[in-house]
Amino acid sequence: MEKEIANRLSDREVRFTKGRQEVIAALVASDGPRSAAELHTIIGNKVPLSSLYRSLAVLEETGVVVPHFATKGLARYELAEWLKGHHHHLVCVDCGAVEDVEVPTMVERRLETIVTEVATTSEFLPFDHALEIEGRCSRCA
Amino acid sequence: MEKEIANRLSDREVRFTKGRQEVIAALVASDGPRSAAELHTIIGNKVPLSSLYRSLAVLEETGVVVPHFATKGLARYELAEWLKGHHHHLVCVDCGAVEDVEVPTMVERRLETIVTEVATTSEFLPFDHALEIEGRCSRCA
DNA sequence: TTCCTTGCAAACGATTTGCATTGGA
DNA sequence: TCCAATGCAAATCGTTTGCAAGGAA
Numbered sequence: 657m658e659k660e661i662a663n664r665l666s667d668r669e670v671r672f673t674k675g676r677q678e679v680i681a682a683l684v685a686s687d688g689p690r691s692a693a694e695l696h697t698i699i700g701n702k703v704p705l706s707s708l709y710r711s712l713a714v715l716e717e718t719g720v721v722v723p724h725f726a727t728k729g730l731a732r733y734e735l736a737e738w739l740k741g742h743h744h745h746l747v748c749v750d751c752g753a754v755e756d757v758e759v760p761t762m763v764e765r766r767l768e769t770i771v772t773e774v775a776t777t778s779e780f781l782p783f784d785h786a787l788e789i790e791g792r793c794s795r796c797a
Numbered sequence: 798m799e800k801e802i803a804n805r806l807s808d809r810e811v812r813f814t815k816g817r818q819e820v821i822a823a824l825v826a827s828d829g830p831r832s833a834a835e836l837h838t839i840i841g842n843k844v845p846l847s848s849l850y851r852s853l854a855v856l857e858e859t860g861v862v863v864p865h866f867a868t869k870g871l872a873r874y875e876l877a878e879w880l881k882g883h884h885h886h887l888v889c890v891d892c893g894a895v896e897d898v899e900v901p902t903m904v905e906r907r908l909e910t911i912v913t914e915v916a917t918t919s920e921f922l923p924f925d926h927a928l929e930i931e932g933r934c935s936r937c938a
Numbered sequence: 939t940t941c942c943t944t945g946c947a948a949a950c951g952a953t954t955t956g957c958a959t960t961g962g963a
Numbered sequence: 964t965c966c967a968a969t970g971c972a973a974a975t976c977g978t979t980t981g982c983a984a985g986g987a988a
Binding site for chain 2: 725726727728729730731744746748749755757759763766767770771773774775777778779780781782783784785786787788789790791792793794797
Binding site: 850 | 980
C-alpha cells in the first residue's frame with residue numbers, strides 16, 4: 657500500500673518524505689479516522705503539529721487522505737477510498753470515537769440504490785455518500 | 798412549532814427569550830442546518846456571536862436543536878427531529894452548503910434495515926443514523 | 939431582591955502561516 | 964545549487980468564558 661502511495665506522489669512530483677511516511681504508517685495502523693493530535697501521539701510527538709498539518713494538507717491535495725468530520729470541531733483523517741476501500745463509520749455518541757465498518761457488497765448496492773432514489777427527487781448530482789451510524793461503542797455501552 | 802418549543806422550554810423552566818426566539822425563527826426559515834455565523838447574518842448582526850452561541854447551547858441542552866458537522870469542522874445547527882422530522886443531508890463538495898432531504902417512509906425503512914444489518918456485525922449499539930449524500934448542488938453544477 | 943440573560947472583551951483550542959533553516963534531487 | 968520541506972513562534976478562526984450590567988419573576 658505504501659508502494660501505491662509512493663507512486664501516486666512521484667507521479668505528481670510530490671516527495672514522500674519521512675514525515676509524510678510516518679503519517680501514512682500511523683493511518684495504515686488505525687482502524688478508523690484519526691485527528692492531527694491523535695496522529696501526533698501515535699507517531700510519538702517527534703513531528704511537530706504544524707508539520708503534521710502540512711503533511712496532511714499535501715496528502716489531501718494528492719488524494720491520498722481524506723478528512724472526516726463527525727464530532728465536535730475536530731478533523732479526522734483517513735486513507736482515501738482507492739486505498740482502504742469504501743466503508744462507513746460507527747460514531748460513539750459518548751466518547752466520540754469513530755470506527756470503520758465494511759458493508760457487504762450486496763448491502764452496499766441496496767444503499768446505492770437508495771442514494772440514487774433520494775437524489776433524483778432533487779436538483780443534486782451525487783458522487784458519493786457516507787452513512788454514519790451513531791450509537792454507543794462496546795467500551796461505552 | 799414555536800408553540801411546541803415554548804412549551805418544552807417552560808416545562809424545563811428555561812426562558813424563551815427574545816434572542817432565543819430569533820435563533821429559532823432563523824432556523825425555522827432555513828432549509829438546512831446553519832452555522833452560528835450564518836445565523837448571525839440571517840438575524841441581521843443584532844445579536845452578538847457570543848450570545849448566539851449561548852442561545853444555541855441552551856437550545857441544544859433542551860433538545861430543541863442539534864448540531865451537525867459536515868464540512869470544515871464548522872458546527873451547523875438545525876431543529877431536532879421531533880420538530881422537523883427525520884431527514885438526511887445533501888452536502889455540496891464545492892460550496893459546502895448543506896440542504897435537507899426528506900426520504901419517503903418506504904425508503905427510510907429500507908435504510909433502517911441496512912443500519913441494523915451493519916450494526917449486528919459489530920459490537921455497537923446504534924440509536925440513530927445519518928446519510929450524507931455528497932455531490933454538487935444546482936448552483937455549483 | 940434574586941436569578942437568569944446579555945454584551946463586551948479576553949481566553950481558548952484547533953489549525954494555519956511567516957520566516958529562517960535544513961535537506962534532498 | 965535550488966527549490967521543497969521543516970521547526971518554531973506568532974497569527975488566525977471558530978467557539979467559550981469571566982465579569983459587570985440589564986431584565987424578568
